[in-house]
Amino acid sequence: MNSRILxxxxxxxxxxxxxxxxxxxxxxxxxWLLVIxxxxxxxxxxxxxxxxxxxxxxxxxxxxxxxxxKGRRMVGILDDISWTADRETxxxxxxxxxxxxxxxIHTYExxxxxxxxxxxxxxxxxxxxxxxxxxxxPYGGVYPESDTVKMVNLEKIFSFVSEGGLFLNVADVPGxxxxxxxxxxxxxxxxxxxxxxxxxxxxxxxxxxxxxxxxFMEKLSIRVVNSSDQNDSSWKYSCTNNFFVDDEIPRHxxxxxxxxxxxxxxxxxxxxxxxxxxxxxxxxxxxxxGKFLFNLYFLDRKYPQNMILVDKLIRIVQKL
Numbered sequence: 001m002n003s004r005i006l007x008x009x010x011x012x013x014x015x016x017x018x019x020x021x022x023x024x025x026x027x028x029x030x031x032w033l034l035v036i037x038x039x040x041x042x043x044x045x046x047x048x049x050x051x052x053x054x055x056x057x058x059x060x061x062x063x064x065x066x067x068x069x070k071g072r073r074m075v076g077i078l079d080d081i082s083w084t085a086d087r088e089t090x091x092x093x094x095x096x097x098x099x100x101x102x103x104x105i106h107t108y109e110x111x112x113x114x115x116x117x118x119x120x121x122x123x124x125x126x127x128x129x130x131x132x133x134x135x136x137x138p139y140g141g142v143y144p145e146s147d148t149v150k151m152v153n154l155e156k157i158f159s160f161v162s163e164g165g166l167f168l169n170v171a172d173v174p175g176x177x178x179x180x181x182x183x184x185x186x187x188x189x190x191x192x193x194x195x196x197x198x199x200x201x202x203x204x205x206x207x208x209x210x211x212x213x214x215x216f217m218e219k220l221s222i223r224v225v226n227s228s229d230q231n232d233s234s235w236k237y238s239c240t241n242n243f244f245v246d247d248e249i250p251r252h253x254x255x256x257x258x259x260x261x262x263x264x265x266x267x268x269x270x271x272x273x274x275x276x277x278x279x280x281x282x283x284x285x286x287x288x289x290g291k292f293l294f295n296l297y298f299l300d301r302k303y304p305q306n307m308i309l310v311d312k313l314i315r316i317v318q319k320l
């Protein structure tokens with residue numbers, strides 16, 4: 001039974017308790033101990049049904065977390081999938097392991113611009129994410145999913161961000177693949193549409209998996225396209241948040257681009273694309289009280305010019 005059904009049932013129970021409470025109070029021989037017990041039950045069950053209790057508990061958890069971390073922001077590095085030699089089955093377009101991210105975060109020199117530090121450790125999506133300010137997915141275009149039908153982990157990530165968290169996907173289109181723990185490999189998370197090819201022997205159907213149908217992209221209304229004409233000298237690159245100086249911006253190496261619309265806040269902005277006027281390979285999307293930070297650049301050895309982004313991403317999550 002999922003939490004939504006439990007909350008709906010709890011509100012029904014709260015309504016019944018309210019009726020019982022009114023009856024008890026109107027009795028000539030009022031039993032005050034029973035009235036107090038029913039009142040407390042009514043308040044607690046109502047708070048659960050309206051998510052007030054959850055909000056209160058989250059506030060306490062965050063207060064304790066911040067006090068323990070002494071101002072440090074806590075980063076959870078997803079480690080649900082064992083990083084094996086057969087990297088193609090667990091990740092997409094990144095070779096930076098979870099342990100490498102932890103080392104880079106702990107050794108990064110933040111300077112005096114912002115005194116808040118980052119503290120990182122490995123976590124599972126089964127854990128309570130409310131302990132963390134930031135959750136980092138190190139698997140690129142793959143994310144770990146415990147239920148590939150109901151997409152429980154995906155909903156947990158969106159809930160975490162909606163409640164004020166920051167989710168960083170380090171490379172490629174997030175969630176194009178999901179890792180099926182029962183099969184022990186990644187599978188397509190993007191549903192297929194079908195095109196038709198004309199052959200001399202007749203028609204042939206072929207599958208297409210548009211980036212827009214990827215679960216993350218669809219829920220956030222983001223349009224992503226494959227980059228073309230990357231060597232076009234008319235493209236103008238800029239950084240909108242001063243995270244890069246001009247010569248640090250990786251040029252002509254983004255295989256995927258998001259079309260900049262109202263929901264997208266670009267960090268690296270590309271203008272002059274012949275098809276789409278404004279695009280971005282690195283951007284964030286406000287969602288509820290939190291943000292999604294997406295890097296579409298590949299962090300792979302085939303793209304050494306992009307590796308500057310590892311430290312840049314650490315700096316960006318510190319500032320957002």
